[in-house]
Amino acid sequence: MNENTPLLGDADATGTTTASDDAAHRDRAIVNPATGAVIRTVADNTAAEVDEAVRAAKAAFESGPWPRMPRSERARHLLRFADAIEAHTETLFQLETRNNGRPITETRAQLSRVPEWFRYNAGLLATQRDAVLPGDGPYLTYQRRSPLGVCGIITPFNHPLLILARSLSAALATGNTVVVKPSEMTPLTTLALVDILREAGLPEGVVSVVTGGREVGERLTGHPDIAKITLTGGTEAGRAAAVATAARFARVTAELGGKTPIVVFDDIDPVVAAEGAAFAAFVAAGQSCVAGSRFLVQRGIYDAFVEALSARASAIRIGDPVRPETQLGPLISGVQRDKVLRLISTGIEEGVRVAAGGGIPDLPAELGSGYYVQPTVLADATMSMTVAREEIFGPVAVVVPFDGEDDAVAMANDNRFGLGAGVWTRDIARGHRVADRITAGMVWVNDHHRLEPSLPWGGVKESGTGRDAGQESFDDFTWVKTVVVRTAADDVDWYGHAEPGRLN
Template sequence: MTVTAPASVDTSQPYERDGRLVRDIVDPSTGATIESVPEFTAADVDVAVERAARAFETGAWPALTPTQRARILLRIADEIEQSTEELYRLEAANNGRPVTETRAQLSRVPEWFRYNAGLLAAERTSVLPSDGPYLTYQRRAPLGVCGIITPFNHPMLILARSLSAALATGNTVVIKPSELTPLTTLALMPILERAGVPDGVVSVVTGAAETGKRLTEHPLVAKITLTGGTETGRSAAVATARRFARMTAELGGKTPLLVFDDIDAKVAAEGAAFAAFVAAGQSCVAGSRFLVQRDVYDGFVAHLTDIASAIRLGDPSEAATQMGPLISERQRSKVAALVDSAREEGATITTGGVVPDLPAPLSDGFFYAPTVIADANMDMRVAREEIFGPVAVVIPFDDEAEVLAMANDNPYGLGAGVWTRDIARGHRVANGIRAGMVWINDHHRLEPSLPWGGIKESGIGKDAGIESFQEFSWLKTVVTRISETSVDWYGGADERLN
């Protein structure tokens, strides 16, 4: 639906309507309001968490057998699959990614529910070796209420990674989507209901910083999974540590892509373009530092410039569009300021670096031209700070030892890429890069089985994979004495030796 706020209202902020706070959700390709949602206060979050706690303590969900929960997860996957077209069009309108990208991404969301249903069905109890007449085994139990805080760039996919594991292991969940892109998360709720998820097991609280802060601080929340900025993650880590709650955080990144001179410069540039410009560069693992061996540097820059300058910007709902807008005017201003800083520091903008001239209503959107920055060095701001926009920074290097030092010279450690035809070099360099995930001759490749997460200021813990599944539960060890004789510690001297 279309909602219009009073003319005097700043729609970038929540405002009061009909007695409660609401926030307008904007189409970033036109700047127009497409819907409004409630702005949850700390008190509203308390209500949602307490409801989830009741569902965990007295509800049916944690008590279901693994087979029963697995069946519901499989139904969730089927329901999402049947709703994919509605969901990808809604997400494209909300976050501005072209429908071709969004369709491809959302078509994979059911895989995460099926994968965790499979882990649940295949889970076994571990029996541990014990000296003496004992049978010792381990069991996993759900944590309780889990909070999932998702970002604006990949709302459904990132939610699915955590939600599928949290539900599989028997937890209840409160979701806080980005205040900019909550629409597909809200659309997921009736899908969960149709699949058989009981009332109260999953709730959504919409809002911004206050909402997320209260969720991370709530004493009944046993785990927080957060994808967002590093400073947000730092604050959440302090809040959860105070009560010894668990936390998984995927935070910022400054992904290096290392291009060696044994690979065709055009092939590497095509891969680099995907790494840099998919989702308009608004991804934590977007390639933004391209470290290119000097012999192929000029050719790489030329090919990447040609590709970037030909990318079609336009209406995200049109199949011909290859790149949509940034999420907000604030984000576009940040990107533009970083590009301007590169100019001032002596770099060359080979293409882009401007707000494109598009027809109305796209002229009111938050578009920024795909940008290639050459003649850069490791001391420039664009080489060190996360840009989160369609900007590729290209820096030359001479040898393997130098480029490894350059790749690791950053506070982040989320992802990296290596482009080479020398297989031994590819593995050797991947081993030397300090990052949670490294691709060789590819980028952005995800699977439900692949643990996702970084090191250093890129976060803690893993999302997806069996690691995530296990981190939504706690481990209990049960020791059972199976001897026919009783324990008489004080009356029988021999017992003290067993």
């Protein structure tokens, strides 16, 4: 079965030929996870094709117009890109929903913000100032920032377009050229986006896309002409990328796994907290690195919270993600669905109580081949249980009771990950205090998963290194040159002076 969803154009991953017309390509079926139907096929690029894409990007960097444009002109290009993306938003909403199974209402809310990242980085570029540094003596010292060169961006299946835009907009604004490798499961909106950028005036070779699985990612990450890798994915993938880039001292920004703690204190209405918890746990079917996956709830409201969260989970409408009434779609694949179900079974064996969900929902026949799991609440867990320690990446909320503030902070930090965290309390001093004590790259108080182009995104510990978005990401796509200019009228003659000056 093939849904025959077209992209905006017929170019393949490297923008040269249609994949099915080239016998050297191995084609990969791209599946709609809601139905199991094939949407279309996309090439698995070869190592030689990855090399070709990098060569084109290197040529565009070394001799093309993009890095040499006046900053104001490059900023205008980014603004045009934002307008062009906005003009194609409906196509992108529909395509991404069919490709990764996220409900159309969520996809629309997320992708409608993609142009913001291009506009934000255009603004940073247009207002960029080079630092003048203080120093003694007759010297003017200043810094200049230059683009790194060819950058590789490796994106995941869960938020393919938004995560790409976060890095791509900064890389382009600073004058780099880029080779993108999307998840082998969700390449369609990435390919469509590059078509949009080319139609809006992106010069040849500035952005290429290579598609395929692990081998393609390894070839790109290990390529000697790649100056920086930005990767969003699993911790082991990030570790491998760090090793590969370290061999040539290339830069790496890696947003990796998470096991986000949500701390709920007993000074808040448990129903209010449960409504926020439901969003944290079940948005994107729990397939987010910052998904609220372990809820640490103070004993005074523990039972009421579990009851309210279970009621909310049981009421979530599961179905075809293209329908506007659907609130929860499928997982990305049968492999991921089976992994989630195994972890739920492990939790039951270790003693959790299934307060809601726990299995595969009963759905219409046309969705019977989709990869669905019920929104699940596992109550009465302890921090030693597998489900409280390992990333599940599915619609599963694990609830653990705690006693006091110190207990909550210790439990929140008792994990190898440190990407995101949440705190729910009506005591504003406590909110600040606990947020400061939790070891995580991002902490939300009385909300979850809120982001802006100006907010640096990333984690600590095994959740990664570096930051996406914000001024930090913009700057990290450049290298700094310090220029020291002697302004004194006399000549420099170190050896001709009877009393040598200071040597720095």
